[in-house]
Each structure stands twice: as C-alpha cells, then as structure tokens.
Amino acid sequence: MLSVVRKSAGAGLGGHRGRRIIVTATAALLLLPIEASDAGWLSDIFKGSKSNKPPKHSVAPKQAAEPRRAKPAKPAPSPKPRAEKLAVAKPAAPNPAAAKPVTTRCEPPKFRIVIDVGHTAESEGAISARNVAEFVFNLRLAKRIEAQLKADGFAGTRLLVTEGKARRSLVTRVNAANNLAPNLLLSIHHDSVPDKFLEDWEFEGQKRHYSDRFSGYSVFVSRDNPDFQTSLAFAELLAREMKAQGLTYAKQYSQPIMGRFQHPLLNKETGVYSYDQLIVLRKTKMAAVLLESGSIINREEELKMDSDEHRNVVSHGVATAVKEFCDSRWAILGPL
Numbered sequence: 626m627l628s629v630v631r632k633s634a635g636a637g638l639g640g641h642r643g644r645r646i647i648v649t650a651t652a653a654l655l656l657l658p659i660e661a662s663d664a665g666w667l668s669d670i671f672k673g674s675k676s677n678k679p680p681k682h683s684v685a686p687k688q689a690a691e692p693r694r695a696k697p698a699k700p701a702p703s704p705k706p707r708a709e710k711l712a713v714a715k716p717a718a719p720n721p722a723a724a725k726p727v728t729t730r731c732e733p734p735k736f737r738i739v740i741d742v743g744h745t746a747e748s749e750g751a752i753s754a755r756n757v758a759e760f761v762f763n764l765r766l767a768k769r770i771e772a773q774l775k776a777d778g779f780a781g782t783r784l785l786v787t788e789g790k791a792r793r794s795l796v797t798r799v800n801a802a803n804n805l806a807p808n809l810l811l812s813i814h815h816d817s818v819p820d821k822f823l824e825d826w827e828f829e830g831q832k833r834h835y836s837d838r839f840s841g842y843s844v845f846v847s848r849d850n851p852d853f854q855t856s857l858a859f860a861e862l863l864a865r866e867m868k869a870q871g872l873t874y875a876k877q878y879s880q881p882i883m884g885r886f887q888h889p890l891l892n893k894e895t896g897v898y899s900y901d902q903l904i905v906l907r908k909t910k911m912a913a914v915l916l917e918s919g920s921i922i923n924r925e926e927e928l929k930m931d932s933d934e935h936r937n938v939v940s941h942g943v944a945t946a947v948k949e950f951c952d953s954r955w956a957i958l959g960p961l
Contacts, residue, residue: 731951733778737807738947740774741785741798741905742767743814743915748791751817753921754835755828757931762815762921766936770813773940774947783807799908809859809950810913811943812905815930816843816875817922819886826924840926841875842867843917844897845888847906855912857891859950863914864895866942866949875920916943 743763744750750759767784774782783805787798802810816839823834844864846856864874874896878888888898900906906913918939921927929935 731948731954733948733951734780736779736809736947736951737781737783737805738774738779738809738811739783739785739802739805739807740767740771741802741810741812742787743812745787745789745794747789748794751815751921752834753815753927754826754833754924755927756831756833757921757927759815759817759921762918762930763813766815766918766930766939767813769936770811770940770943773944777944777948779944779947781807795904798905802905802913803910807911808954809947810905810909810911811863812913812915814915814917816917816920818877818920819884823922834922835924836920836922837924839875839877840920840923841873842896842919843875843878844895845900845903845906845915845917846891846897847901847903847913848899849901849907850913851910852912855954856906856914857897858953859912859946860897860914861892861895862946862949862953863916863943864892864897866946867939868895870938870942872919872938872942875917 742760744758744760746760749761750763752758753762764786771782771784785798785801785805787794787801789797818836818839822836822838824836826833826835844860844867846853846860850856868874876896877883878886878898879890879893881887888900891897891899900915903915906915916939919926919930919935921930
C-alpha cells in the first residue's frame with residue numbers, strides 16, 4: 626500500500642503542500658460512512674485506478690473455494706454371519722441311500738457259511754476203536770454246528786453232504802462249494818493215526834483196532850488256498866475258541882514220527898497246522914478251514930466225541946469263532 630500512495634503523490638502534486646492535501650483527503654474519507662457497495666471504489670482510490678475496469682492484462686482473483694466438509698465415512702458393513710447364508714440355502718435333495726441306517730456290526734443273516742461233512746457214505750473215512758465210521762461222527766457234529774449257527778442268526782448256513790467214492794467225491798465237493806459261493810467253508814472231520822500206531826483189542830466179541838497214544842483237536846489250512854490269509858484268520862479264531870472250551874490240540878502232527886503225515890505247525894499255542902495238499906482247502910475259491918474235532922481211534926476220546934456234551938462244546942466254539950470272524954471281516958471289508 627505504501628508504494629501506491631507515493632506514486633500518486635508524485636504524479637501532479639509537489640512538496641509539503643501536496644502531502645497536506647493527501648493527508649486531509651484521507652482523513653475526510655475515513656470519517657465518511659462506508660457502505661458495503663462502496664468497498665470496491667475505496668479499493669480503487671488506494672490503487673490509483675482511473676477506471677472501475679480492471680487492467681487489461683490482469684486476471685480477476687478467484688475467490689478461494691470454501692473447503693468442502695468431509696462427508697462422514699460410511700461404516701463398513703459388518704460381514705454377515707455364515708449362519709445367515711446357510712439359513713437361506715435351499716435344502717439338499719433327499720438321498721435315499723443316506724437315509725438307510727449305517728451298519729456297524731456283522732449281519733449274521735447275510736453271512737454265508739458252508740459246513741462240509743467230511744467223507745461220504747460210500748467212502749466213510751477212518752474207523753473208530755468201536756468200529757463206527759468217521760462219516761457218522763462227522764455228520765452228527767456238522768448237523769449240530771449247523772443248528773447252532775442258525776440259532777445264532779446265521780440263517781444262510783448250508784450243510785454240504787457229498788455222495789460218491791473217494792477221489793471223485795472230492796471234485797464234486799469242491800465244485801458244489803464253489804457254486805454256493807459262501808463267505809467261508811468249514812470242513813468237519815474226526816482223527817485217527819497212521820497204521821503203524823494201531824493196536825488190537827476186543828470189543829463186543831470182535832477184534833478191533835485202537836491207539837490211545839494221541840488225542841486232541843487239530844485245525845488245518847492250505848497255503849495254496851486263494852484266500853489263505855483269511856483262511857488263517859478264521860483258523861486262529863476257531864483254534865482259540867476250542868482251547869477256551871478246555872480242549873487241547875493234537876501235538877503229534879509236528880513230530881517226525883508222523884512221517885508223511887507230519888505238517889508245519891503255524892501256531893504252537895492253539896494248534897493251527899498247514900496241510901497244503903488237501904483238495905477241499907486248496908481248490909475252493911473262498912476261505913476254507915478243516916477241523917479235526919478229536920481222535921476216534923483213541924478209546925476214551927471216542928466216547929467223548931460221541932457225546933452230546935462234546936458236540937455242544939464244539940458247536941458253541943465254532944459259532945463264537947464265526948461271529949468273531951464275521952465282525953472282523955466287516956471291519957475290514959465292510960457290509961456283505
């Protein structure tokens with residue numbers, strides 16, 4: 626502002642007189658009331674303008690824009706809980722298979738076991754100390770086992786009785802078992818001894834043969850069976866149950882004195898042997914086990930084999946082993 630006043634004074638007024646005139650005029654102006662509309666005119670006086678128009682090359686100052694008030698930030702929408710999304714989801718179409726109850730245990734009615742009666746009426750097997758054919762003992766025990774299994778819910782149990790002579794009947798037996806396609810085959814037999822161990826005695830006025838040297842049950846499997854591991858698993862269960870019933874196994878089959886009838890002992894605690902060449906164990910397509918219930922050439926043990934008490938003991942042991950086998954099989958392979 627001071628530079629503008631000095632320029633105006635030098636333009637046409639000189640000395641102290643000029644200064645007095647300016648001071649007097651300024652004082653007079655200050656005493657006048659200034660209206661709001663005269664603010665621009667007063668500004669021109671101090672700038673020394675001769676016109677109300679702005680200079681040709683001047684740019685009218687822009688008024689400072691009033692700062693915008695910041696809009697309050699919208700609160701971020703809180704994430705919807707997952708439950709809301711699930712609540713509006715369309716229900717899945719019902720699955721009939723999922724609605725079925727899940728089986729957690731063996732289902733006995735669906736488990737198929739064949740009880741094979743060892744030998745035939747034409748080829749009777751061993752002869753007991755009292756001249757009774759092995760086939761008779763086998764049939765009686767097999768029927769008792771069948772009845773026990775069915776009473777325990779194993780309705781699919783089948784009794785396999787084969788006809789015919791020796792070797793030919795073996796082929797018929799294997800074919801019949803394979804056609805039935807069971808989950809398990811158990812062949813029932815009773816034991817004797819090699820001829821070299823036989824002794825003579827008289828029974829009911831007749832000369833008979835006997836050997837009291839050996840006794841006990843035996844359980845056999847074939848390592849050539851297509852499902853050997855499963856066969857062995859059931860054999861172990863069966864042998865343990867026989868032992869649990871208070872029975873002892875025949876130890877002679879592991880001894881060299883048995884000659885060609887000696888067999889590898891797979892479990893010395895329970896009496897499980899391998900008999901690889903047995904056709905009924907080797908040629909069947911399912912797990913297969915052979916049980917020698919006891920020795921009928923032993924005079925004392927023959928009487929036990931012919932008793933209802935012993936047949937009940939063995940049949941209960943077999944049924945318990947089958948139930949355990951079915952449960953363990955389900956746990957590994959699932960429902961039948």
